[in-house]
Amino acid sequence: MRLLISIAITILRAKLKQSIVAAVGVTFSITMFVALLGFMNGLNDMLDGLILNRTPHIRLYNELKATPEQPIAQRFDDRAVVHHFIRSVKPKSEPQRLRNAAAITRALEDDPRVLAVSPRLVAQVFFNVGTTDLNGQVSGVDVEQEVRYYMFSDYLVEGRASDLATGNNTIVLGKGLADMMAARVGDVVQVTTASGDRALLRVSGLFQSGIADFDKVQCYASIKTVQELLGQPRSYLTDLNVKLKDIEQAPAMARELAARFDADAVDIQTANAQFETGTQVRTTISYAVGVVLLIVAGFGIYNILNMLIYEKLDTIAILKAAGFSGGDVRRIFLSLSLIIGVVGAAAGALFGFAMQRLIDQLPFVTEALPTVTTFPVDYNPKYYLIAVTFALLTTWIAGWFPARKAAQIDPVEIIRGK
Amino acid sequence: MSEQRHTLEVRQVSKTFRDPVTVPVLKEVSLEVKRGEFVSITGKSGCGKSTLLYILSTMDTDYKGEVVIDGEPTKGLSGTRLAAIRNEKIGFVFQFHYLLPEFSVLRNVMLPGLKLARKSSAEVESDAMRRLTELGMADQALKMANQLSGGQKQRVAIARALINDPLIIMGDEPTGNLDKKNSETVFEIFQHIAQEHKRSLLIVTHDTDFAARTDRNIEMEDGRVLNHGG
Numbered sequence: 108m109r110l111l112i113s114i115a116i117t118i119l120r121a122k123l124k125q126s127i128v129a130a131v132g133v134t135f136s137i138t139m140f141v142a143l144l145g146f147m148n149g150l151n152d153m154l155d156g157l158i159l160n161r162t163p164h165i166r167l168y169n170e171l172k173a174t175p176e177q178p179i180a181q182r183f184d185d186r187a188v189v190h191h192f193i194r195s196v197k198p199k200s201e202p203q204r205l206r207n208a209a210a211i212t213r214a215l216e217d218d219p220r221v222l223a224v225s226p227r228l229v230a231q232v233f234f235n236v237g238t239t240d241l242n243g244q245v246s247g248v249d250v251e252q253e254v255r256y257y258m259f260s261d262y263l264v265e266g267r268a269s270d271l272a273t274g275n276n277t278i279v280l281g282k283g284l285a286d287m288m289a290a291r292v293g294d295v296v297q298v299t300t301a302s303g304d305r306a307l308l309r310v311s312g313l314f315q316s317g318i319a320d321f322d323k324v325q326c327y328a329s330i331k332t333v334q335e336l337l338g339q340p341r342s343y344l345t346d347l348n349v350k351l352k353d354i355e356q357a358p359a360m361a362r363e364l365a366a367r368f369d370a371d372a373v374d375i376q377t378a379n380a381q382f383e384t385g386t387q388v389r390t391t392i393s394y395a396v397g398v399v400l401l402i403v404a405g406f407g408i409y410n411i412l413n414m415l416i417y418e419k420l421d422t423i424a425i426l427k428a429a430g431f432s433g434g435d436v437r438r439i440f441l442s443l444s445l446i447i448g449v450v451g452a453a454a455g456a457l458f459g460f461a462m463q464r465l466i467d468q469l470p471f472v473t474e475a476l477p478t479v480t481t482f483p484v485d486y487n488p489k490y491y492l493i494a495v496t497f498a499l500l501t502t503w504i505a506g507w508f509p510a511r512k513a514a515q516i517d518p519v520e521i522i523r524g525k
Numbered sequence: 526m527s528e529q530r531h532t533l534e535v536r537q538v539s540k541t542f543r544d545p546v547t548v549p550v551l552k553e554v555s556l557e558v559k560r561g562e563f564v565s566i567t568g569k570s571g572c573g574k575s576t577l578l579y580i581l582s583t584m585d586t587d588y589k590g591e592v593v594i595d596g597e598p599t600k601g602l603s604g605t606r607l608a609a610i611r612n613e614k615i616g617f618v619f620q621f622h623y624l625l626p627e628f629s630v631l632r633n634v635m636l637p638g639l640k641l642a643r644k645s646s647a648e649v650e651s652d653a654m655r656r657l658t659e660l661g662m663a664d665q666a667l668k669m670a671n672q673l674s675g676g677q678k679q680r681v682a683i684a685r686a687l688i689n690d691p692l693i694i695m696g697d698e699p700t701g702n703l704d705k706k707n708s709e710t711v712f713e714i715f716q717h718i719a720q721e722h723k724r725s726l727l728i729v730t731h732d733t734d735f736a737a738r739t740d741r742n743i744e745m746e747d748g749r750v751l752n753h754g755g
Binding site (some may be wrong): 110114117118120121421422424425426427428429430431432433434435517518519522523 | 608
């Protein structure tokens with residue numbers, strides 16, 4: 108086999124130009140494949156991250172809603188032939204609290220599937236700006252948990268997360284909201300709650316999520332601050348955000364938790380189904396383009412090998428006369444093709460990496476994404492592996508047909524034909 | 526190996542070309558070549574002598590009859606086995622030198638030896654150098670094959686044919702493309718191989734002078750052996 112490979116290399120050297128052209132085809136396609144997929148998936152991850160990073164895998168809460176069965180219906184047996192027309196009994200006024208939140212938190216923290224449980228307390232407020240009131244929503248959060256599991260500090264454009272955690276009566280405003288109020292870090296803003304209580308909060312930071320509507324409404328404060336704002340006890344919580352070790356378990360677990368704790372639960376897949384779809388479509392398109400590039404390179408190799416074999420008929424005939432079998436000749440040309448493939452693929456992986464680095468350097472500044480300054484790239488080695496595997500497969504197939512033809516060449520015809 | 530055993534035996538070999546009409550080219554040809562015998566085949570163009578040679582070489586397997594090389598019938602053997610027989614037992618010299626242009630002279634000579642892989646590549650290389658030295662080509666060993674003159678190429682081709690110490694050397698007009706002086710050199714080399722190394726030679730030729738000086742000349746006409754010579 109070593110002899111056959113050395114013969115293949117000698118033939119390649121003699122036809123260096125064609126060989127390089129064939130290899131460049133492979134190099135180009137792998138470069139594009141790796142660069143394209145790295146870039147596409149970098150974008151995908153970034154766009155998904157926009158939502159998914161900040162979204163809990165499961166959100167447990169208590170939704171204010173009408174009872175599914177009107178009270179009058181409960182008075183009668185199902186089979187009774189009655190028609191009741193009282194159908195507008197409204198939900199009673201009850202705080203939107205999650206009942207027994209402390210016990211649920213403890214139970215979830217003991218669950219092996221759960222990565223983290225973060226409490227939340229959401230309050231609707233008005234910001235009093237001069238004579239006008241601006242609508243807002245203050246989320247009371249456990250700052251340490253938010254920083255650790257929901258990338259909170261990535262979205263803070265001014266101020267530090269620790270200031271929010273330690274300071275009393277401090278608030279982080281959405282960038283859009285702060286702009287409307289002309290508020291800066293260190294200013295004091297006046298807040299009115301839905302029940303009419305007023306409070307003064309000091310702005311300790313600004314955050315920008317990249318979703319403008321969200322940033323015009325959303326604010327963050329510590330749980331304690333919001334509880335005091337609402338005049339509620341320390342046990343008052345409205346949401347529990349759960350992050351799982353395996354995101355795929357979210358839908359099943361959401362149903363389980365809802366039943367177990369008699370609360371509402373929504374999972375990330377249900378809440379953000381469109382992101383999953385978008386990601387899939389983008390990934391599919393990039394793979395399709397990449398694979399087409401590789402196949403085109405395969406045709407290039409096929410053509411060049413075919414030509415090479417016609418040019419090397421004498422060599423093939425003489426090898427056969429000297430005792431090389433058809434199988435040997437096939438292996439020579441197959442190795443030739445694979446050498447082109449391996450060299451092309453190695454160069455392609457290298458250039459692909461260079462291309463990814465280049466894309467990674469290109470500036471990409473957008474209002475929507477405060478933490479992103481250059482195009483995002485996913486350097487996952489998976490794409491290199493797929494590209495190289497597929498390239499070798501393509502070159503093998505592209506080489507196989509011409510190699511088989513070479514193996515079948517009748518040396519007598521060539522030798523006598525002269 | 527017994528003295529009686531023939532290097533090459535051909536029994537009742539017939540062949541027809543079917544394209545486009547059926548034309549018989551060989552009609553029940555039988556012959557044998559003994560060990561150390563220098564045999565030539567002559568005949569007019571189209572008498573089937575080259576066709577016969579390629580059947581004997583095992584490269585052409587489309588024929589009726591039997592070809593036995595060194596006691597082994599070759600009919601029905603696999604392509605790989607036939608290639609191995611060619612590699613080990615048969616050396617070829619063609620009219621148009623057919624060296625591999627991509628390789629150096631030395632490497633050309635070495636290739637069949639490397640394929641046989643009976644010796645290490647260092648040994649094959651020293652064998653090849655020895656053959657080239659015998660043929661007065663040692664100083665050309667590292668040149669590329671296409672830098673040589675016709676006579677030189679033919680000597681390299683002979684060295685290549687000899688590298689595995691084959692039982693029989695077959696030649697298809699090996700001097701057909703050479704001038705008088707080079708033809709003479711090639712003839713002397715062949716004679717030396719037959720006498721000193723006890724190898725058989727079977728040479729197809731047009732050159733009647735050449736044929737007359739061999740041990741035995743087989744004459745062919747219209748696909749038949751006219752005269753077994755000797």
